[in-house]
Amino acid sequence: MNTNKLKLFLLLVLGAVILSACSGSRATIVNTWAGLSADATQAYLASGSHVYAVDVQNGTEVWRYPAEVDTNLIFNSNPAITPDGQLIIGSEGNSHILVSINPETGKDNWAAPFTGAKSKWVATPLILNEIIYAPNSDGFLYILDLNGKQLQDPIELGGALWSSPVTDGTYLYITSLDHHLHIIDLDTMKLSEPVDIGGALPSSPAVGENGIYVGSFNSNIEFVSASGQNEVLTTSPAWIWGTPVFNNGALYYADLGGNIYSLDVASNRQNWGDVKPDGPIVASPLIVNDSIYFVTEEGTLVAFDVDGKTVWEKTVGGKLYTTPVLSNELVLVAPYQADFSLAAYDLEGRQAWTFTPEK
Incomplete structure (x- = not known):
């Protein structure tokens, strides 16, 4: 698939979710890629009707959730693993539930799933200090304890929220498909003025030193400080979907044109020459x-x-x-x-x- 066809495919997926969130439609996206996470012994694959636990030693199935197909449930996001041993994942299907799964048994941890959201769960929740921060495609951030109980009223951010929040320990950073980055003070839960990035933000930012790095569909890599000041560091020739990774002073990322980059953030220069695999x-x-x-x-x-x-x-x-x-x-x-x-x-x-x- 060339870049233009891929862009069309991604826009169709984006459009379907946004229309569903705005209209309350019960249409279900099933033609999308799987979610994946893992611990030391098991991989957790969210693929359509089930979440599968797979033994990483030999690749055999340990369990699937639910045990039988429920046509109202669709799972495609990356399951979140909590410090106390839960898997937290939401459904993209007609039933917009957020569930907790026991990774040893594949059974529900909670007596009842959380049902307060109005649209699909695409984002992976962030688990921090025994609190679940769960963005939903309805534009709200839901805040729950590890038993699935709401701790406060949801925070309205706007747009469709597809990516996991990230934190530097003081602030939460959450991106939206409506082009905005949101910054929330963890102590007060006060929301700062949204930062307009100028393009859809389907993935999480990367936490760096004194701020975050974010790529978007405006093809830029931008640095945003905790105070909301943003600076364009570099521009690529194609959209940026994936989350950049910051490591040892370098920011690694790629674009939909198939170009791969390593940006030295101190000098704002590329470490690598032309690196472009096959798609x-x-x-x-x-x-x-x-x-x-x-x-x-x-x-x-x-x-x-x-x-x-x-x-x-x-x-x-x-x-x-x-x-x-x-x-x-x-x-x-x-x-x-x-x-x-x-x-x-x-x-x-x-x-x-x-x-x-x-x-």
Whole structure:
């Protein structure tokens, strides 16, 4: 798929969710990529009707939630893992529930799911100090305790909220598809004046020193301070979907044109020359030790060193839109429209296993 076709696909997905949020439509998006997270022993794959727990040692299914298909439930976001051992995930289906799953058993933790939201759950909640901060496509931030009870009235931010909040310990930073970045003081829960970034913001910012870095559909990478002052650092030739990753003074990110970047934030200069694998890039990078992993729409997983040199490259298959995750020294990738739903590669690029859910 070329960049223009990918943009059209992404706009259709964005438009469907925004129209649903605005109109209260019960239409369901099922043609989208999976959500993925992992702990040391299990991967958690949110793919359509189920959330699957997969043993990372051998790629076998441990459980699925719900055990039987519920046509009102659709799961595609990255499950959040709480410090006390819960999986928190919301449904994109007709039933806009937020649930807590026991990762050992695959059963509900809460007696009843949270049902206060008015639209689809696309964003992964942030868990901080035993509080769940859960943005919804209805434009509200819901604040719950670890038992699923609301701690205060939801905060209206506006637009469709698709990305997980991030925090520097003092402030919450939340992006919206309506082009705005929102900053909330964690002590007072006071909302600052929204920062207009000038393009849709489907992914989270990256926390840096004294502020955050954000990419958007205006193709810029911008630095925003906690006080809301923003500065354009660099412009790419295509939209930026994935969350940048800040590591050791460098900001790693990619655009829908398939270009990969390493920006030295101190000098505001690019560390790498022309690095462009084989197709558009939607997912965020994964950094493990001195390697940076990117996945492309063409179904390729590529490992780079800190100088931008290719360490290894593997054809996974399907289309790769989901950000890879690390578990037990394995890089996990979840292809879209492939013969399997999840694959694991060791840090040398050898495939360890693939997982396909049984019917």
